Each structure stands twice: as structure tokens, then as C-alpha cells.
Amino acid sequence: MTLNRRTFLGTSAAAAASISAPALLADGHGKPRVVVIGGGSGGATAARYIAKDSKGAIDVTLVEPSRTYFTCYFSNLYLGGFKEMDDLGHTYGNLAAAYGINVVHDWAVDVDRDSKTVSLAGGATLPYDKLILSPGIDFVDGAVKGWSLAYQNAMPHAYKAGSQTELLKSQIMNLPEGGVFAMVAPPNPYRCPPGPYERISMIAYQLKQNNPTAKIIVADPKPKFSKMGLFQEGWANHYEGMVDWIGADFGGGNVSVDPANMTVTIDGEETSVDACNVIPAMKAGKIADMAGVTDGNWAPVNAADMSSKADADVHVLGDSSSQGDMPKSGFSANSQAKVCANAVRGALTGSKVFPAKFSNTCWSLISANDGVKVGATYEATPEKIAKVDGFISQTGEDSATRKATYEESEGWYSGIVSDMFG
Missing domain, CATH: 3.50.50.60 (FAD/NAD(P)-binding domain)
Known part of the structure; x- marks a missing residue:
């Protein structure tokens, strides 16, 4: 219907x-x-x-x-x-x-x-x-190593809408040319199963208009996610080469962050990022x-x-x-x-x-x-x-x-x- x-x-x-x-x-x-x-x-x-x-x-x-x-x-x-x-x-x-x-x-x-x-x-x-x-x-305390609510202004969760959403958008809009945006996705179960991946799509849309050489990294503790085929098809069609999804099979669940130095470490490999959205358990x-x-x-x-x-x-x-x-x-x-x-x-x-x-x-x-x-x-x-x-x-x-x-x-x-x- x-x-x-x-x-x-x-x-x-x-x-x-x-x-x-x-x-x-x-x-x-x-x-x-x-x-x-x-x-x-x-x-x-x-x-x-x-x-x-x-x-x-x-x-x-x-x-x-x-x-x-x-x-x-x-x-x-x-x-x-x-x-x-x-x-x-x-x-x-x-x-x-x-x-x-x-x-x-x-x-x-x-x-x-x-x-x-x-x-x-x-x-x-x-x-x-x-x-x-x-x-x-x-949020579950300690769900993402190195992150707590004390760091939500440096690495916002934006999973309670309002000021956090505005902060995240500001960070996206101020990403340096060719900069790196990272997301730490949540484990199951969590609010709105397609939500993190629609978010990646919308951030990619925004960056394609204003910062087309920027990159997006997604560290995901899950081997698959809601509407996975649809999102991956869409990312390939609309944002080719911009989104790098790292699932559980490739170390996406072994993640830590350092808000002070703006780094994300995925399966032992540290990456400097310009903005990071941490969505904890x-x-x-x-x-x-x-x-x-x-x-x-x-x-x-x-x-x-x-x-x-x-x-x-x-x-x-x-x-x-x-x-x-x-x-x-x-x-x-x-x-x-x-x-x-x-x-x-x-x-x-x-x-x-x-x-x-x-x-x-x-x-x-x-x-x-x-x-x-x-x-x-x-x-x-x-x-x-x-x-x-x-x-x-x-x-x-x-x-x-x-x-x-x-x-x-x-x-x-x-x-x-x-x-x-x-």
C-alpha cells in the first residue's frame, strides 16, 4: 500500500x-x-x-x-x-x-x-x-574504546536529534577540501537499522556538491546491514569511490578512537580523520x-x-x-x-x-x-x-x-x- x-x-x-x-x-x-x-x-x-x-x-x-x-x-x-x-x-x-x-x-x-x-x-x-x-x-558506556559522552562535541553521535545534529552538519560543512570523514557504526540492536547508512548517503550527497574529493570511511562491527544491497548500489551509482565500508570481516568491529588527536584505529591501523561520527551501542x-x-x-x-x-x-x-x-x-x-x-x-x-x-x-x-x-x-x-x-x-x-x-x-x-x- x-x-x-x-x-x-x-x-x-x-x-x-x-x-x-x-x-x-x-x-x-x-x-x-x-x-x-x-x-x-x-x-x-x-x-x-x-x-x-x-x-x-x-x-x-x-x-x-x-x-x-x-x-x-x-x-x-x-x-x-x-x-x-x-x-x-x-x-x-x-x-x-x-x-x-x-x-x-x-x-x-x-x-x-x-x-x-x-x-x-x-x-x-x-x-x-x-x-x-x-x-x-x-548509550552503553565503553562501547567504543576511547569515546564517551564527554567527547560528544569532538566526535558527535547525533543519534538524538537537535544540537548534536547541527554540530555534525557543521563539521561536515567545514571538512577541509579532500578531507576524511569517518563513522563508527553501532552493533545490533540499535535505533533505526537503516539510519547510519542513510546518513552516509546524505553526507556523501552533501560532500559531492561541496567537497567532491573528500572521502568517507565506515567502520562497522556487523557483517551486513539493513538494505545493504540498495545502499551499496546507490553509493556506486551516485558517489563512486567516495565511500569505503569496512565490515566485521575486515576488522570493522575492532575500533578505537582518539578524539583529542582526531584519529580512528581500525583493526590496528590508525587513520587521521577530519571529522568522526561515533554511534555507540x-x-x-x-x-x-x-x-x-x-x-x-x-x-x-x-x-x-x-x-x-x-x-x-x-x-x-x-x-x-x-x-x-x-x-x-x-x-x-x-x-x-x-x-x-x-x-x-x-x-x-x-x-x-x-x-x-x-x-x-x-x-x-x-x-x-x-x-x-x-x-x-x-x-x-x-x-x-x-x-x-x-x-x-x-x-x-x-x-x-x-x-x-x-x-x-x-x-x-x-x-x-x-x-x-x-
């Missing part, structure tokens, strides 16, 4: 529809209370659907420290010059004004599951009947670990409603969850949020709960109007979210197909941000 804003929203509405019932009192304190931590693709969507579909029967509080949310998806297009930073930024005012959501811009610093409360950095304590965690990712956002619902890295959940396997009243969405076959993507988080919202509303108000169904598509831009995609549909099983079927762009597609794929991604972006923020 070709997706655009209308079909995306229409499909979303049908999937989330249910039959309302009077609210049930939760432990004698009036309306049931839902606290959502994290205002991205999972959290904002879940908060909006619960508030919208319960029609005021549930008190919804959304905790998000940032007043403007910058989408990680499409941030690579900013690096390539296809988007402005303002195109990626979205605010929360409409969630409060149109849906009555209590939006709190603060950090959640603790979860007490026994007392069912969330503590905020500002000193407030929020009680909940259901807690939804969608905090995105954090990832884990669930810190608050999930503080809540005691992770296995040390990710948060295992039940596929039917995204509830934590450690606590039925805590739900974990998106990148932080360990749920089975779905990739860690914005589309996945949005899809999971609707299933979760339907289940949470049913548990708190007695409304009808529909069987869980999930979908995902990940689009990538390789060059101007050269878009590719991969996606699948999924179902809930007792063990996990399981893939039902899938699709992927094919190598050798004509330019009209690739352009249509890129235009489809633009329609999806418009649709998902509307679905998140109303």
Missing part, C-alpha cells in the same frame, strides 16, 4: 477505534491516572490516543523535558540539505489545548512501582494507575532501568499490550522495549503506542480492546529523489511481536519508482507528526 498523510491517519484511526464505556474509579481516587514518560513517537502518540478516545475519562500526564521535539527520523535529510532544522521540530501545545493532556516539561528521575509514583527533578511526585515509558535510547533510556523493568539493556514486554514482563501496570514502547521482530523505529513506536493506548484505556474504563496488530516501514533517501524502503506487518504471539510478511525496494528500480518512494516518505512524515501531536 502506498502511504500518504491521509491513508496513514485513516489506517491509524481504524486500528485504534473502540467502544467507550463509563470510567471505572481507580482505588477510590476519582478518574484513572496515566503518566507517560517521553514525548516522542511512542509517548506522544499514546498520550494523545488515550486522552482523545477516553473523552476526558482518564487523566493523562505527559512528562517530557524538551519543549521542542526534534525527530531523529528525517534528521539525515537535514545533513544532506533537503530539510531545515525547523522542519524537524514540533511542540506540545496542541496536546494540552486540544486534548486536555497535562504536559510537564521536566525530567523523570525515579519510579516507585510499589507506591505507583513518578518523581520529577523539579520535586513533584506524580501518582499513576498505568505508567507508559517511552524514553528512547541511551545502545540500550533503553535510563528511566526504564531506574524503574526496574529492563534486563540490563532493554525492557522485555508482552506483545499483546506492550506491558512490562516485570509489572503489568507499566508499559514500555518503542526503542526501549524488547518485543521481538519489530525494528526500533519511529513508525514502530507509533504503531505500538496505538495498541498500548487501546489496551490501557480498556483496562481503566472497560472499553473494548481489539487484537494487537502492528506495522512498520523505514524509508531512506540515497540521493535526490532516490528513495528506498523496507517494511513489514506483525502480530502479537504469546512469545513476542512476530513478523507476518514484509517488503523491500529492489535493486535496479527505475527513477520514477524511486522518486515515488521518496514522495511517499514525505507523506508519511506529515502523517505521523499529525498523529503524534494532533
